[in-house]
Amino acid sequence: MKKHLSLLLFVTLTLPCLNPVSAACHVNDETGLLAFKSAITADPSGLLTSWKKGTDCCTWSGINCFNNRVTMLSLSGQPDKPNSFLSGKISPSLSKLSFLNGLYLTNLRNLTGPFPDFLFRLPNIKYVYIEYSKLSGRIPDTIGNLTQLEALSFYYNSFTGPIPTTISRLTQLTQLKLGGNLLTGSIPYGIKNLKNLTYLTFERNGLSGPIPDFFASFSDLRILRLFGNQFTGKIPASISALAPKLAYLELGHNALTGPIPDFLGKFKALDTLDLGHNRLTGTVPKTLANLTKIFNLDLSHNQLVDPFPQLNVRGIESLDLSYNSFHLKEIPKWVTSSPIIYSLKLANCGIKLKLEDWKPVQTYYYDYIDLSGNEITGSPIGLLNKTDFLVGFWASGNKLKFNLESLRIVQTLKHLDLSRNLVFGKVPSTVSGLDRFNVSYNHLCGPIPATKFPASAFLGNDCLCGSPLAPCKKA
Ligand SMILES: *[C@@H]1O[C@H](CO)[C@@H](O)[C@H](O)[C@H]1NC(C)=O
Ligand SMILES: *[C@@H]1O[C@H](CO)[C@@H](O)[C@H](O)[C@H]1NC(C)=O
Ligand SMILES: *[C@@H]1O[C@H](CO)[C@@H](O)[C@H](O)[C@H]1NC(C)=O
Numbered sequence: 001m002k003k004h005l006s007l008l009l010f011v012t013l014t015l016p017c018l019n020p021v022s023a024a025c026h027v028n029d030e031t032g033l034l035a036f037k038s039a040i041t042a043d044p045s046g047l048l049t050s051w052k053k054g055t056d057c058c059t060w061s062g063i064n065c066f067n068n069r070v071t072m073l074s075l076s077g078q079p080d081k082p083n084s085f086l087s088g089k090i091s092p093s094l095s096k097l098s099f100l101n102g103l104y105l106t107n108l109r110n111l112t113g114p115f116p117d118f119l120f121r122l123p124n125i126k127y128v129y130i131e132y133s134k135l136s137g138r139i140p141d142t143i144g145n146l147t148q149l150e151a152l153s154f155y156y157n158s159f160t161g162p163i164p165t166t167i168s169r170l171t172q173l174t175q176l177k178l179g180g181n182l183l184t185g186s187i188p189y190g191i192k193n194l195k196n197l198t199y200l201t202f203e204r205n206g207l208s209g210p211i212p213d214f215f216a217s218f219s220d221l222r223i224l225r226l227f228g229n230q231f232t233g234k235i236p237a238s239i240s241a242l243a244p245k246l247a248y249l250e251l252g253h254n255a256l257t258g259p260i261p262d263f264l265g266k267f268k269a270l271d272t273l274d275l276g277h278n279r280l281t282g283t284v285p286k287t288l289a290n291l292t293k294i295f296n297l298d299l300s301h302n303q304l305v306d307p308f309p310q311l312n313v314r315g316i317e318s319l320d321l322s323y324n325s326f327h328l329k330e331i332p333k334w335v336t337s338s339p340i341i342y343s344l345k346l347a348n349c350g351i352k353l354k355l356e357d358w359k360p361v362q363t364y365y366y367d368y369i370d371l372s373g374n375e376i377t378g379s380p381i382g383l384l385n386k387t388d389f390l391v392g393f394w395a396s397g398n399k400l401k402f403n404l405e406s407l408r409i410v411q412t413l414k415h416l417d418l419s420r421n422l423v424f425g426k427v428p429s430t431v432s433g434l435d436r437f438n439v440s441y442n443h444l445c446g447p448i449p450a451t452k453f454p455a456s457a458f459l460g461n462d463c464l465c466g467s468p469l470a471p472c473k474k475a
């Protein structure tokens, strides 16, 4: 006790003496940061409250100093808090922070204005992450001057126009993240010069043309995200050179054609393979059986045909094989035995099954189950009784036969589609909490409880009545 007291006394007495030393924040840094603050028009969560003239800028939130010079500016909004954002422009006065090494402005959501030209006047800048904001306009060709950059991210802004070909001069880059913008044109071939890349993403843009066959030069690439563009042509053969390190290969939502290459079986470290929503044809290579560590596999919405190989994956987390030309007959064993699966989508997969006969080892983590358009009989009552966090259950176009009133609707459930089955009984009032609901073309009867769903959600039953269908006949 006594010891603590003396320590406290020591701290109290010495703190005032420390102040003059730490107040040595360089005047240029202070000026630059205060100009940044004054260009911010709204800061509802007070991210910049500690930024006060005359106090040591090295103690301000989001600031790191080395030898009393600002080396890092790092401000981050919290995605789950609506008030956690900054409005305004990024002041060009940040160019006064001549020792700035890292600029991290992430999730601030409402920073506007063009490409930050002041970067050209920061000789020490190596890491630039301006993510989830509203910067717009073109990325200038002069970006090729920032040759000292090791990481560049404008992830999820609103940049338009092409990716400048001069970007090929940024050979020290280990991360290049331009995903989530409005970029157009093709991927510059010169990007093959960025041999140090571990992380490359151009996802969710308007890029087109073939994916360049230049991957042989990237020996360290771990993450390749190109989904959500308009890429055409085949999956380039040189992607094979990224084995065995590549962990994320995401090429979904494009217009790729041709087969799924055999070499994907070499990707021993693959965590996520997304080839969904393309125009891929042929069979799924048997070599995929070697991907024992894959967690997320999406091959949905292609034109793939049987036979689907037996995989050896121990714990799949999410699987989507929907809308191909598969006739799986049963739910694969490696799905049923997965202890961690949370999303299973096997719509139109030719599954013939009595649902009660499907005994997954784990149902606890399930968020999504889509078994639409198969030949599934029996009842989902037991399955839905065991899933405590289910968000979506889609099973339209099967032969499910059960009393709807016995189906447990968990709190988390938002989407329920049982249309075109053999469901009977009444519509329980518990469905009113769902966002989407469809029980059309079944054998339901009786008054419909008050819900917000349109008539098409209830049409084609035996004797449902009341809004939004015709009124019930008075008894
Ligand atoms: C975002 O910034 C713009 C311009 O700075 C402003 O008009 C708009 O109100 C801001 N949005 C929010 C949600 O504050
Ligand atoms: C880019 O570099 C060139 C020469 O290396 C120079 O002339 C030019 O002014 C630089 N542009 C910018 C915006 O820094
Ligand atoms: C890029 O790779 C080279 C060769 O492997 C290495 O010497 C250099 O340090 C790397 N640069 C960065 C920024 O990682």
Ligand SMILES: *[C@@H]1O[C@H](CO)[C@@H](O)[C@H](O)[C@H]1NC(C)=O
Binding pocket: 265, 286, 287, 288, 289, 290
């Ligand atoms: C799986 O990998 C082993 C060795 O890594 C190889 O011998 C075998 O041919 C591969 N199997 C398939 C189906 O690719």
Ligand SMILES: *[C@@H]1O[C@H](CO)[C@@H](O)[C@H](O)[C@H]1NC(C)=O
Binding pocket: 381, 382, 385
């Ligand atoms: C649902 O689960 C409860 C226990 O959580 C059990 O008592 C009940 O019998 C189950 N109902 C069905 C139809 O499986």
Ligand SMILES: *[C@@H]1O[C@H](CO)[C@@H](O)[C@H](O)[C@H]1NC(C)=O
Binding pocket: 396, 419, 420, 437, 438, 439, 440, 454, 456, 457
């Ligand atoms: C319900 O399903 C039927 C048939 O599957 C479909 O035609 C209708 O548009 C759906 N309605 C709603 C509201 O989802």
